[in-house]
Amino acid sequence: MTIQEYISANRERFREEWASLIRIPSVSCQPEHHADMLRCAERWRELLLAAGAQHAEVMPSDGNPFVYAEYHVSDTAPTVLVYAHYDVMPVEPLDLWQSNPWEPDIRDGRLYARGADDDKGQAMIQAKAFEYLVHQNEMPCNVKFIFEGEEEIGSPSLSAFITKHRDLLRSDIILVSDTSMIGKDTPSITTGLRGLAYWEIEVTGPNRDLHSGHFGGAVKNPINALCEMLAKVVDENGKITIPHFYDDVLPIPEEERQMIAQIPFSQDRYNAAIDIPEAVGEAGYSTLERNSCRPSFDICGIWGGYTGEGSKTVLPSKAYAKVSCRLVANQDHEVISRAFADYMQQLAPRGVRVKVTPMHGGQGYVCPIDIPAYKAAEEGFTLAFGKRPLAARRGGSIPIISDFERILGQKTILMGFGLEQNAIHSPNESMDLEVWEKGVIAVTEFYRRFAKSFQAK
Amino acid sequence: MTIQEYISANRERFREEWASLIRIPSVSCQPEHHADMLRCAERWRELLLAAGAQHAEVMPSDGNPFVYAEYHVSDTAPTVLVYAHYDVMPVEPLDLWQSNPWEPDIRDGRLYARGADDDKGQAMIQAKAFEYLVHQNEMPCNVKFIFEGEEEIGSPSLSAFITKHRDLLRSDIILVSDTSMIGKDTPSITTGLRGLAYWEIEVTGPNRDLHSGHFGGAVKNPINALCEMLAKVVDENGKITIPHFYDDVLPIPEEERQMIAQIPFSQDRYNAAIDIPEAVGEAGYSTLERNSCRPSFDICGIWGGYTGEGSKTVLPSKAYAKVSCRLVANQDHEVISRAFADYMQQLAPRGVRVKVTPMHGGQGYVCPIDIPAYKAAEEGFTLAFGKRPLAARRGGSIPIISDFERILGQKTILMGFGLEQNAIHSPNESMDLEVWEKGVIAVTEFYRRFAKSFQAK
Numbered sequence: 066m067t068i069q070e071y072i073s074a075n076r077e078r079f080r081e082e083w084a085s086l087i088r089i090p091s092v093s094c095q096p097e098h099h100a101d102m103l104r105c106a107e108r109w110r111e112l113l114l115a116a117g118a119q120h121a122e123v124m125p126s127d128g129n130p131f132v133y134a135e136y137h138v139s140d141t142a143p144t145v146l147v148y149a150h151y152d153v154m155p156v157e158p159l160d161l162w163q164s165n166p167w168e169p170d171i172r173d174g175r176l177y178a179r180g181a182d183d184d185k186g187q188a189m190i191q192a193k194a195f196e197y198l199v200h201q202n203e204m205p206c207n208v209k210f211i212f213e214g215e216e217e218i219g220s221p222s223l224s225a226f227i228t229k230h231r232d233l234l235r236s237d238i239i240l241v242s243d244t245s246m247i248g249k250d251t252p253s254i255t256t257g258l259r260g261l262a263y264w265e266i267e268v269t270g271p272n273r274d275l276h277s278g279h280f281g282g283a284v285k286n287p288i289n290a291l292c293e294m295l296a297k298v299v300d301e302n303g304k305i306t307i308p309h310f311y312d313d314v315l316p317i318p319e320e321e322r323q324m325i326a327q328i329p330f331s332q333d334r335y336n337a338a339i340d341i342p343e344a345v346g347e348a349g350y351s352t353l354e355r356n357s358c359r360p361s362f363d364i365c366g367i368w369g370g371y372t373g374e375g376s377k378t379v380l381p382s383k384a385y386a387k388v389s390c391r392l393v394a395n396q397d398h399e400v401i402s403r404a405f406a407d408y409m410q411q412l413a414p415r416g417v418r419v420k421v422t423p424m425h426g427g428q429g430y431v432c433p434i435d436i437p438a439y440k441a442a443e444e445g446f447t448l449a450f451g452k453r454p455l456a457a458r459r460g461g462s463i464p465i466i467s468d469f470e471r472i473l474g475q476k477t478i479l480m481g482f483g484l485e486q487n488a489i490h491s492p493n494e495s496m497d498l499e500v501w502e503k504g505v506i507a508v509t510e511f512y513r514r515f516a517k518s519f520q521a522k
Numbered sequence: 523m524t525i526q527e528y529i530s531a532n533r534e535r536f537r538e539e540w541a542s543l544i545r546i547p548s549v550s551c552q553p554e555h556h557a558d559m560l561r562c563a564e565r566w567r568e569l570l571l572a573a574g575a576q577h578a579e580v581m582p583s584d585g586n587p588f589v590y591a592e593y594h595v596s597d598t599a600p601t602v603l604v605y606a607h608y609d610v611m612p613v614e615p616l617d618l619w620q621s622n623p624w625e626p627d628i629r630d631g632r633l634y635a636r637g638a639d640d641d642k643g644q645a646m647i648q649a650k651a652f653e654y655l656v657h658q659n660e661m662p663c664n665v666k667f668i669f670e671g672e673e674e675i676g677s678p679s680l681s682a683f684i685t686k687h688r689d690l691l692r693s694d695i696i697l698v699s700d701t702s703m704i705g706k707d708t709p710s711i712t713t714g715l716r717g718l719a720y721w722e723i724e725v726t727g728p729n730r731d732l733h734s735g736h737f738g739g740a741v742k743n744p745i746n747a748l749c750e751m752l753a754k755v756v757d758e759n760g761k762i763t764i765p766h767f768y769d770d771v772l773p774i775p776e777e778e779r780q781m782i783a784q785i786p787f788s789q790d791r792y793n794a795a796i797d798i799p800e801a802v803g804e805a806g807y808s809t810l811e812r813n814s815c816r817p818s819f820d821i822c823g824i825w826g827g828y829t830g831e832g833s834k835t836v837l838p839s840k841a842y843a844k845v846s847c848r849l850v851a852n853q854d855h856e857v858i859s860r861a862f863a864d865y866m867q868q869l870a871p872r873g874v875r876v877k878v879t880p881m882h883g884g885q886g887y888v889c890p891i892d893i894p895a896y897k898a899a900e901e902g903f904t905l906a907f908g909k910r911p912l913a914a915r916r917g918g919s920i921p922i923i924s925d926f927e928r929i930l931g932q933k934t935i936l937m938g939f940g941l942e943q944n945a946i947h948s949p950n951e952s953m954d955l956e957v958w959e960k961g962v963i964a965v966t967e968f969y970r971r972f973a974k975s976f977q978a979k
Binding site: 273299303339340342355379415459 | 550612618720731736737738742746748749752754756800810816817818821822829831834835872874919946
């Protein structure tokens, strides 16, 4: 039975299993979903066993548990370690969803739900490619699965866990489906990821909310102060002003800039798709360079004072922001994290107190495109999508990829099947069902090609 | 019976009546309290009738109803129009209250509740001074009461209402208790108020929240944009940068600056009371000048992006702020309102759209200190507090006072009995009960002195 036939014969079951994951609201950053994390891990354990794993277990960690499963072929076969995550982002604001985020809704060839893509949908691609090869008795690799439940909050328990279980997780390559392609007709493999640093800032003015008439003009307003500080972090040319911020940034090689320029891209369509008057960023770089090879500074959230209906006049006691930098090779997120915290203290206006709390962070990553595992992935995409995938750096961060390299000593192949329009992290997240099925085909082929190149060694 | 004896004999009843007002959560800016507005107006009608009014009614307006009551002595007696408001500010954040804001709690000689001072407590001072003189059959003035229910949202219905009922509201002076004294031992009468302009700003970037990794650096973040814009409104010297903002600002007369310098004031105690490292404001002015005679710009509220627990990375679609300026003589709030809206469009960075919605506004006010009504108030304070009150400009805004002058053709005497520590608009609002009783004495004396000076004319 070909993989296409297998998918056709099992399509409904695949979707039902996928739905069973989506129905568990495993939002890692919201404490009220704590029990859902355990339920989701347990559900994955069942699904991986049913897919053919010889052993599967839910393993405790310092945070949410990990799901581990394995399938052993032979001691001479190569070992592939498949990483995914079962946690998802919050769904707020709920009123912007056209259907229940916790129940798959199929419209126009897409499955809509939180986690449809990131990462429940993509993890299901891995599970079903694995299932097919095991079912056919054609799995040429030893396979280990490790699924975590804290990716969306920065994987706080991962590095301790993989350090502790380094022997169990030993492999010849790591395989991850958690990234996007350039387009449905422009398959690509992610060869670079940006790093991340994230902070929460608290600015304290007076010890209580004050009447802005009685105090305004004489007492520094912490929201004014916060805006003044944050406005200084990026200059008029889109350059980040944190001292020494660019010291370790590697320039984009000219050949890579030329490759980026060849990626099909319409600035007008890009602007229209997200309805912006124009795209704005660091001077001297294109949009595709800005969002993948250059660092950025975004205020992810801000709040303070009166935010209800009407027009309450108040000089508030506190103001807060959550801010992040995307980092690129070779920036170190811990160095940047300290530099930013120092910079905020330096920028703090007189009359307020500033506290900066570093949240999660991670290093960037670059994958060489001449290793056998990358070639195997390239051939998988070529078979499934009918054209050779482009190697492309992407703007997102999977901080753990550099941890894998550091702790487990292996590179990671990022066989991602997302699309920009999947709207991950946003309302109405979705997955293109045709791409999903091609993904299963591509991963199946990866196993075959990787085993072959490994034997040839 | 002296006024002191009357207060002693009726103290418990006064507090119970006062409590009956506090128990009605008449928050004008929160639509869920709509019915409470009507209940509170009706309760005032009952209380003013009980206090001795010959007639009282709840009168409809375009917004919340007005309470009108009157007491007629003779056609030759002067007529005093007493204005107050029965609406209050929201109580959020509730967890900072040490007792239920909707139930008076007396601790250490203070009554704690929302509206304890502003303005239910101060309006009760007016009602009880009136009641005493009527009860004694010694009221020398015709009295009209007009209480509104929209003061905290900028009195949107007031000017139409008083225009329509100009004849009904005809008077020889307007009397308002809705301001504060410099201190419990430094009685003062407010002779100036700042004006107000208030806006809501909406900054729109992309049409949906975006993944900050995939878009960060290439798409202008609306929160970054909002911070950049707002940071430019006040310069490093504390000057407001809105074009032509200071064109109409009258300099503070040197003699008034000298008077301000004589007000008992400790910058250290001020800083300690609100726990700020230092007081900061416009260069070249003292704290007391900054918060009363000079304009200010405060961000009253700001929000956008992810503000929940944890560290969600997002490039949000929208960012919002509520901002206000306190204005001084002779700034026109409508001129300033337009100038600010234009300025925001001018400051809007490329890549975002900016919408500025003017909310409520009002003109500032200055009261002459040589008119008979002011002298009568001064004598009232002197009798009640044992020392002559200082004339002082205050930083708050009662935009309607200038409307009264414009529409009803009369000056307003601001016999206010608040104190800074009453924390109006904040959690744990309170009223000093000793000051409250002295207030009743002062207002009683005002009626007597004013009638006398009026007859002498």
